[in-house]
Amino acid sequence: MMLTKVGPNRYRLEKQGDMLVEGRVFLSDALREQLGDDDSLKQLRDVACLPGVFKHVLGMPDMHSGFGMPIGGVFAAEAHTGVVSAGAVGMDINCGVRLLATDVPAASLSTKALRQLMLSFESRIPTGIGKKTQYAEFRGSALQDIFVQGAKTVVDKGYGMRADLAVTEEEGQMPGADPEALTKTAHKRAEQLGTLGGGNHFIEFCAVSQIMDEEVAKTFSLRGGALVILIHSGSRGLGHQTCTDFSRLMLEAAPRYGLRLPSKGLAAVPIKSPEGERYLAAMSCAVNYAFANRQLMAHAAREALSEVIGTKSNEVRQVYDVAHNIAKFEMHFGQKVLVHRKGATRALPPGHPQNPLQYQSTGHPALLPGDMARGSYVVVGTPLLDETFFSVNHGAGRKMSRSEARRKISEAELRDNLGAVLVNARNLKAVVDEAPAAYKDIDEVTGVLAELGMTRLVARFKPLAVIKGEDDE
Known part of the structure; x- marks a missing residue:
């Protein structure tokens, strides 16, 4: 695959064959070597062949192969002539991250207190694949309001504060939703509200281990040494x-629109088609x-925090809630486009009108989880991110598939990597595919865009205790 280095941390995927635009990939030398001839490069090339693709396709520093479009891939489609692809959003629609901040000194929490926090949380939120909601009021017909109004419905019922909505992407309510667009099977799989899921989903209790930008961190209510909580989950079986x-519907419909698809995983239809509009309503x-x-x-x-530490x-x-698997209509380079982000996080710069009011001067936080041992970052975007449609990586990114990790990483190695970090798994072997060694180095990955001046590092977190679901979805 022709990937040409064009500057520090920058590579170009040369336009060739049926590609309509070039690819731009952001990698350090070490990450480029690690990527090798990964399938993600072919997948990115395939994305560049889609009708109506705008400007260029993008690979973020955490890119690795996925279903259809690589995870860590971004592309924009012209709103009137382009296509929408379910595979370019991904299986876990609106998988994303929420960050909660406290003033509690993390060092004041004993191992016993951390374990109590984990148990208290797990008593309220089921973890693992296929688990059903414990909230009776969010079953059956009550889900219709959730589909349309999102987090607002939950807050209206007393689960949270109005202030939460102001610092949630789309204020927790994406427009254009229509429950009629969902299939009957999807409706049946929607009774998992308030469940964590398996795979890479987690709840993490962390300490703010480093502040890189005091002024922005203060705006985000982040204090050195304080306890913070990261929540990483998505739309569960409904999104899948x-x-x-x-994907099946688009694959069947594509020939009717004269579309030649580069791969089954990138099944697509025109945005303005009935199938395209129905997908966006269901999404x-x-x-x-x-x-x-x-x-x-x-x-x-x-x-849980109230129960254990008062x-x-x-x-x-x-602090913020941000999606990293989503398609959204946005304005870029003076044109309305549908931006597909799959394993990529939006990071609007200071002054962008879609920032929450309190983050207008800084840009909103972009939340970038690493792994269970090495920690996570908060960054903000700069105006230079216009090149990536204001998109950054969504975390560290895998360097081993789950099956490879299970073969190569022992339970003893995982235990050694974790050190003092607590994990809820009764059997560490059940989460060995989530071992730190299965992931790229979050410092290396996050540094790529920061070194180019496209992001600013705000804070780094150190994991203290991690809640995982033991099953992979």
Whole structure:
């Protein structure tokens, strides 16, 4: 695959064959060597062949192969002539991250207190694949409001604060949702609200280990040494089913529009087609469901903190909630486009009108989880991110598949890597595919765009205790 280095941390995927635009990939030399001839490069090339693709396709520093479009891939489609692809959003629609901040000194928490926090949270939020909601009011017909109004419905029922919505992407309510667009099977899989899931989903209790930008960190209510909580989950079985349903539908419909698809995983239809509009309406339902899901988990985290260490709900502040699997209409380079971000995080720069009011002067936080041992970052975007449609990586990115990790990483190695970090898994072997060694180095990955002046590092977190679901979805 022709990937040419064109400057520090920059590579170009040469336009060739059926490609309509070039690819731009952001990698350090070490990450480029690690990537090798990964399938993600071919997948990015395939994305560049889609009709109506705008400007260029993008690979973020954490890019690795996925279903259809690589994870860590970004592309924009012209709103009137382009296509929408379910595979370019991904199976876990609106998988994303929420950050809660406290003033509690992390060092004041004993191992016993951390374990109590984990148990208290798990008593409220089921973890693992296929688990059903414990919230009776969010079953059956009550889900219709969730599909349309997202996190607002949950807050209206007392699970959270109005202030949470102001610092949630789309204010927790993506427009254009229509429950009628979902299939019957998708509806049946929607009774998982307030569940964590498996795979790479987690709740993490962390310490703010480093502040790189004091002024921005102060705006974000982040204090050195304080306890913070990261919540990483998505739309659960609903999102998975929606992607499956519409990938099949798009594959069948594409020939009617004269589309030659580069791969089955990139099944696509015109944005303006009935199938395209129906997908976006169904996707928005799953987006809103995921916002509501993380809202319920934030409420559970506040309750756990109150039970174990006596904090009040308003002392656990939401910093931000951001999606990293989503398609959204946005304006870029003077044109309306549908930006597909799959394993990529939006990072609007200071002054952008879509920033929350309190973050207008800084840009909103972009939340970048690493792994269970090495930690995570908060960054902000700069105006130079216009090149990437204001997109950054979504974390560290995998360097081993799950099956490879299970073969190569022992339970003893995982235990050694974790050190003092607590994990809820009764059997570490069950989460060995989530071992730090299965992931790229978050410092290396996050440094790529920062060195180019496209992001600014704000803070770094150190994991203290991690809640995982033991099953992979």
